[in-house]
Amino acid sequence: MTTVLDYEALTADFNDKLMTQLRGHGADNEYLETWVPDEDPVKSILNMVEAAQSSGLEAMDIHFAAATMTKTQRAALLDEVSQIAEATMTARDEVYVLTVIGVKG
Numbered sequence: 001m002t003t004v005l006d007y008e009a010l011t012a013d014f015n016d017k018l019m020t021q022l023r024g025h026g027a028d029n030e031y032l033e034t035w036v037p038d039e040d041p042v043k044s045i046l047n048m049v050e051a052a053q054s055s056g057l058e059a060m061d062i063h064f065a066a067a068t069m070t071k072t073q074r075a076a077l078l079d080e081v082s083q084i085a086e087a088t089m090t091a092r093d094e095v096y097v098l099t100v101i102g103v104k105g
Helices: 007-020 041-055 071-082
Strands: 003-006 059-065 086-092 095-101
Touching: 003 007, 007 041, 007 059, 041 059, 041 071, 041 095, 071 086, 071 095
Parallel strands: 003 059
Antiparallel strands: 059 095, 086 095
């Protein structure tokens, strides 16, 4: 089964919890416990994939708004993620979906 993650929602949740919780401000999903958003969305989503990799999650779809990244950034993200897993990226309306399968451990 593929896990679906909403990048903007997870980032907003992380930042909100960072301001309102003393400890345990990471994502509610255990496999994202080590993930910390980065100002660079390419690094941030790559870190998300790496966090999932370290917890054994093998497949995920990461949704992000078209406005989150430029075309160049999207290409860089796909290149980076492809080095550690099978990855494809598709556009659906104003949302991009990064599909990651077979994360290499």
